[in-house]
Amino acid sequence: MQAHHDTTDALEPPSHLHQLAVFGTPDQQEQAIKQIRANSAHGPSFWKTLDGAFRMGYLNPTLKANSSPRANAQVMDYEEWVDRSDDIIDEVNLQLTLMDDALAIDTVSSSLSYTEYTEQVESEGAIEAERSMDGRAKSDQIATAKGTVGIATPMTHVDYRVSSREQAQSENMGSDKEARKAREAGRILRESEDKLMLDGWDTAVPMPEGGTLTVDGYRNTAGRIQGSASGSWTTSSPGNVQDTIEKALSDFENQGGDSDRNMMPRSRGAYLYYNTAHNAVLDKKDPRGDGNMNVRTRLQQDHPYVQLRETPMIPEDEIVMVINDPQTLSVVDSQAPTNLSWDSGPMVTNFKALSCRNPFFRSTYQGVSGVLHYTGV
Structure with missing residues (x-):
């Protein structure tokens, strides 16, 4: 099957x-x-x-x-004199x-009668509001639709x-x-x-x-932030886990031309996906502390807005971090x-x-994205 x-x-x-x-x-x-x-x-x-x-x-x-x-x-075949459980x-x-x-x-509702889903791209940058006493001053004009983006x-x-x-x-x-x-x-x-x-x-x-249209995933969407881990996540170097996550958070907060208009994981929250093989590293003693907690506990204490998610689907040398915001994906x-x-x-x-059910990823003209993909883990 x-x-x-x-x-x-x-x-x-x-x-x-x-x-x-x-x-x-x-x-x-x-x-x-x-x-x-x-x-x-x-x-x-x-x-x-x-x-x-x-x-x-x-x-x-x-x-x-x-x-x-x-x-x-x-x-399995069984003999009639053997007491066998009915559970398979x-x-x-x-x-x-x-x-x-x-x-x-x-989540965006659609129908099977449609073979594609598209959205209009309307603005290249942030539009600033105008303020005046009589309302006669002109603000920047909101741009009309410049094209469509979508998925199959x-x-x-x-x-x-x-x-x-x-x-x-x-x-x-x-x-x-x-x-x-x-x-x-x-x-x-x-x-x-x-x-x-x-x-x-x-x-x-x-x-x-x-x-043509396809469907992107976290590991290949064009708008994702790409980079490398601070070092391999091994039981002999557990500090690389914290260094990598803090590097990822910094990449989110400093992308684009205006750092005030970014995907802020500290306020929105984020999911971190890693291969299940790295659980052993997360359970090692925290090298930054005095041995009273492991790496996982330290991360949950210092970065409670990052939710750790293990999955066997992702390769062992990669991680993905996703901002919990509809501007990231639907x-x-x-x-x-x-x-x-x-x-x-x-x-x-x-x-x-x-x-x-298909993922639709979003990013802005300035390259602000809510998806990060690292290799070298």
Whole structure:
């Protein structure tokens, strides 16, 4: 099972009802999905189980205190005299926060009926207001639109199928094969969205008026601040962590021609994404102190506005810092995660788990950006 990114043109709904479920208005989508499910051979309890499993995989719930990690999904034969648990061992869940954080920064609603999202670029610089006693003095004129910037809006989807025999086995024998597949589809969809936040989607989609659009990620958006870490983050040099973060904060606060008009992380807050391999460095004793706290605690004390986020998606020698401000980015939300189904024959039901959430990055003509990308970590 694998996630794919495609334009809406690449999706071929098998019926007019499915077209409405994907490309219709919100009311049309809701009614079409209800009708598709009513027309299927599966009852309400099946869909309740499938949707619950899909959401569980997508939302990636945190393990409870008295539960243990689970890994390496496999179904094993067993002897009838062995007392066996009914729990299936799932893949270990990855730490997924990139899309969640971006949605919290800002969300723009859109529709799957649109294949692109654009905004007008209006001003090259800061416009100053005028002050006078009679109001007759002329201020600077706000510029008219100078062009458009935008992104393509590809869908992320995962396809899977459940045979009639598997469904009968599930109903008659109490297994949950369809639920396990739905849960896996949700997990894969969510992982793919996090990868999209970092690396984007480099397929060029033609615009009707000419030119092409893609989707940028944190690691390749043109407007990002680029640089190198102060030194490698190793257990023998834990001080490089603090030096690197303070260098990044300085880069944010001193970009552009007017340092008063910058993305100020101290007032807005920021997310710092690093590879999970560096947790060992963050847990080392703080070299600036007397040994009473580790590097992580020192950072939280000195820079409480920087939220540390570990992710396995980013390479070990890179970090990304993002300002928590809508001027930095928005997520264009054209479709929340959902499940569609159709019958391709009497013996199998096809399912497509899909979403359409894509990052749109902003920066000014002066080069003021809310995204920073360092290598050499």
